[in-house]
Amino acid sequence: MLARMLRITIAMQMLFGAALGYWLTDGNAGLVGKLPGMLLVAMAAPLVGNTITIVLSFFKSRAKEPAALWGRALLGETMASARFFLLRQPWAFAPPVLRPATGSQARIPVLLVHGFVCNHRVWKALTPTLQAQGHTVLAINLEPLFCSIDDYAAQIEQAVQTLRQQTGQNQVALVGHSMGGLAIRAWMRRFGTAQVARAITLGTPHAGTQAKAMVSTANGVQMGWQSDWLKELAASETDATRSLLRIALTPQDNIVYPQRAQTLQGITPTVFEGRGHLQLCTDADVRQWVCAQLALG
Template sequence: MLARLLRRILFSQMALGALLGWAASQRYGGALWLLLGAIALPCATLVGVNLVSALKSRAPGEPAAHWWRAWLGETVAEFQTFVLRQPWTVQAPVVLPATGGTPQLPVVLVHGYLCNHRLWDPVATQLRARGHAVLAVNLEPVFTSIDDYAAIVEAAVQALRQHAGTAQVLMVGHSMGGLAIRAWMRAHGTAHVARAITLGTPHAGTQIDAYPRTPNGRQMGWNSAWLQALAASESAELRALLRIAITPQDNIVYPQRAQTLPGITPTVFDGVGHVQLCTDATVIQWLLNQLRDNSGQFTVVGQPA
């Protein structure tokens, strides 16, 4: 379970930080160093890793102001996601009913690599307030073929259809989650999907790791054979269901502007980081608008379309 792995990493960092703080207290005096070390080391690690990835992925010609804004926003988003939310997940994903608004098609939310369903907390709250029932899945095991996730996505689709009484659902995937949705459509068809939206998905693959060691990591490698086969299997009708959002400051998926598919013009969000695509207010509003376009397709199972 990813949450357990993240807790172990976080506690290990805090323990090492406390040890360094104890060493500082022996030199300078004061027990406060232990607390400062335990807090500072995890934060410093996150900031440092994020800075390195942002520098490594920086695309030539992109405005410096956008890069700095994305780095800051991504650092905040990653802290909220990887420190405050995801490590503390203890319950399995469940269908979250709408809390307001006119009833809309339900939404399946599919997270990316090294994430879990808590990534979607800000998005799920907004969706539910606007009439969407929501089910955010957990893609586990963490390290396996993306094709293995099709069964998880299919179970979520059927659970939401039964809950809402609809013939179709809406799909949203972040990063690898967008590929999991496409793999699901290859395996199960498109009859039950009204629209599929991807945020920061490596449709062309990413160059972040030259030698990926996990099955899904290799599949997401730049121009991988798996990605080529997936694209070759897709029809124009399937592509018509897709909407793609990217950011030129994506610090995980790059080359950034290559992350699209034939026949699709991506929506570009400047000054936004990779994880931040799931927390940024402008991106979320765009997402809500894209999903609202399908409100007229709300169809109750068993009734004529």
């Protein structure tokens, strides 16, 4: 569903770009003469649109952190967003499949759960890293895109059962980015924690986000700053449940803010400076940290 929506969005941006290119080209040139300019602007339009979106998100989310770190995060997030939303996620034609471990030592299987308006292709960098460490990996697509986060629990449970059956393991580890971390917590509330070896969240709005772009959908409302749903979810969790969680955040998060508030009672988050929201899925240091947390589990 998301991939199709992104392809349509890119096509519309390119059509707009082609029209703009036609208007900008020398009026005395015929259609053939205008084609190179039309093509150039059409190809640039999605990239320009993506860049503007990221810059605006950083402007809105800016906190009192060193300017150099914000600049580093802005550059990295712009590149990550272009890769995800222009080159990877729109072209996910096949459903995700189980990825067997390639490392010599078998470790706990891992379920990867993406965030809001994303799909399994956000894990392209992390998946082979985990496989090389000995983890069998399964990434899922959370659908529909705009339902209650609670509705994803059954889908996560099915994926957990698939991992257990395919690997013969009694427990799995779960890694969630952004909303994916909340979906994991909602799954644990419904199905319990007996199957959980470790739950890791990256850039998850545990306290909610003040970003206004999300608030019109069911899951967006749930992710709102200090929402009733988030308070109820936190109140349902015991110390034993929270002991399974590991939280990573970035003070330069352009989607989930206030940034340093995104943790839970009794958990000290690991902080990665100078990264944007999507970069937490791709950054080498974050990948190394995830592997280290899984090794401890």
